[in-house]
Amino acid sequence: MKKHKGLKGAQVTPSPTPIPPIENDLAPECILVPKVYDWVFFANEIETTNFIPDEAARATVSAAIAAGEVVTAEVVGPENLDDVESFVTILENGNPGRVSIRWIIPLTVNVFINGTLATSFQVTTQASDEIMLCVPVGITEENIEAKAAQVVTEGQVPVLPGGEPFGPIIPINVVLCKSVHVTFEVKLEVLAKFCTPRPNNIVVPRPTLRCDLSSIQFPPQCPDIFPPANTECQGTALARREETVATFGVIGTVIEGLSTMTARIAEECSLATSEFTYTFNATDIEPVIPTPVPPIDTPIELNFTFTPSTFETITCDNTTNSLVVFGQGERVLNGIEEQLVFELRLFEGAQSAQLLLRDTSGDVVFDSGLFEALVDFEECDTFGDLLNLI
Numbered sequence: 001m002k003k004h005k006g007l008k009g010a011q012v013t014p015s016p017t018p019i020p021p022i023e024n025d026l027a028p029e030c031i032l033v034p035k036v037y038d039w040v041f042f043a044n045e046i047e048t049t050n051f052i053p054d055e056a057a058r059a060t061v062s063a064a065i066a067a068g069e070v071v072t073a074e075v076v077g078p079e080n081l082d083d084v085e086s087f088v089t090i091l092e093n094g095n096p097g098r099v100s101i102r103w104i105i106p107l108t109v110n111v112f113i114n115g116t117l118a119t120s121f122q123v124t125t126q127a128s129d130e131i132m133l134c135v136p137v138g139i140t141e142e143n144i145e146a147k148a149a150q151v152v153t154e155g156q157v158p159v160l161p162g163g164e165p166f167g168p169i170i171p172i173n174v175v176l177c178k179s180v181h182v183t184f185e186v187k188l189e190v191l192a193k194f195c196t197p198r199p200n201n202i203v204v205p206r207p208t209l210r211c212d213l214s215s216i217q218f219p220p221q222c223p224d225i226f227p228p229a230n231t232e233c234q235g236t237a238l239a240r241r242e243e244t245v246a247t248f249g250v251i252g253t254v255i256e257g258l259s260t261m262t263a264r265i266a267e268e269c270s271l272a273t274s275e276f277t278y279t280f281n282a283t284d285i286e287p288v289i290p291t292p293v294p295p296i297d298t299p300i301e302l303n304f305t306f307t308p309s310t311f312e313t314i315t316c317d318n319t320t321n322s323l324v325v326f327g328q329g330e331r332v333l334n335g336i337e338e339q340l341v342f343e344l345r346l347f348e349g350a351q352s353a354q355l356l357l358r359d360t361s362g363d364v365v366f367d368s369g370l371f372e373a374l375v376d377f378e379e380c381d382t383f384g385d386l387l388n389l390i
Contacts, residue, residue: 034183038134042200043177051166057119058167064113071159073170076108077151084148088141097135103127132202134222150177233316234266239373247367257282259371269380274311306331321348321377348377
């Protein structure tokens with residue numbers, strides 16, 4: 001818990017008369033609501049090519065390219081995201097089940113010759129996804145809302161020469177950000193909190209087992225995947241080129257260096273919002289190696305940056321104001337990309353942090369040891385805490 005100190009020399013203000021608490025008039029209510037069974041947010045990059053449909057404009061642009069003039073194209077997404085169409089098909093109900101989504105994105109293409117607009121036309125591009133969602137028996141396509149959240153296009157790109165009969169080639173690169181909800185109307189008596197979408201992180205299995213859940217009145221929730229559990233704590237950390245005595249490899253090669261890290265763990269008490277980056281810069285010229293030394297090749301380059309890809313679990317200690325978060329990520333060392341398991345520890349009392357990286361066999365390949373960091377730790381309210389207050 002943080003303590004706030006008063007300013008020295010400040011005037012003492014008399015304590016006001018306490019205001020009596022307002023009577024609690026809350027009562028249980030039964031409501032009919034669309035219950036969220038799943039909510040996924042993800043994105044895809046779509047790369048394709050197109051051609052100029054107007055014959056006269058196509059000839060003008062071809063002549064400009066042949067003459068060496070600067071010919072570029074600008075792809076513009078729809079002004080209204082509702083113009084992006086989606087078609088949902090449930091391939092297999094289950095917990096989770098397999099769902100196919102087809103997207104049609106309208107685009108406007110502007111072609112410029114030496115910066116002057118030469119022609120403009122409309123095109124459509126398509127994309128398809130096969131994802132896993134909580135769609136038990138009783139959920140239909142009408143219960144799934146697939147909407148475009150954003151259409152991101154590149155700036156102006158060069159128009160490429162092409163042969164007859166199609167003429168110049170226009171590269172199109174679009175990033176489509178998508179939000180998919182699964183809802184079903186139910187009657188509930190609720191105690192609720194705001195929730196956030198989960199990442200699209202469930203691998204489509206082959207084959208998928210079928211689950212027959214038709215005997216229940218309402219389709220069951222999928223508590224294992226949604227909504228994500230509320231964490232018991234959250235924390236942030238900042239370190240900029242802090243002195244570090246790190247250990248590399250299973251034999252314990254000691255390397256002195258500098259640690260730089262920015263971490264936001266379980267913001268808003270949700271593990272899905274976590275992110276951090278860690279960079280180690282070696283300052284040793286000759287590494288200190290334990291004796292006897294097993295026959296290994298000492299890495300030529302020991303500087304690296306580690307970036308997490310998934311956050312799996314978090315452990316909180318509210319008595320010491322510390323947390324430990326586990327997950328997986330990537331490290332590039334000596335030009336080789338490695339998939340490693342991480343363990344990040346944050347300590348508010350000691351204002352320090354520690355990062356451990358393990359390989360797939362569980363051996364520690366990097367241990368930063370404790371290094372100084374500005375750490376802020378906050379306890380979260382869980383449903384259990386709220387229920388204990390009632």
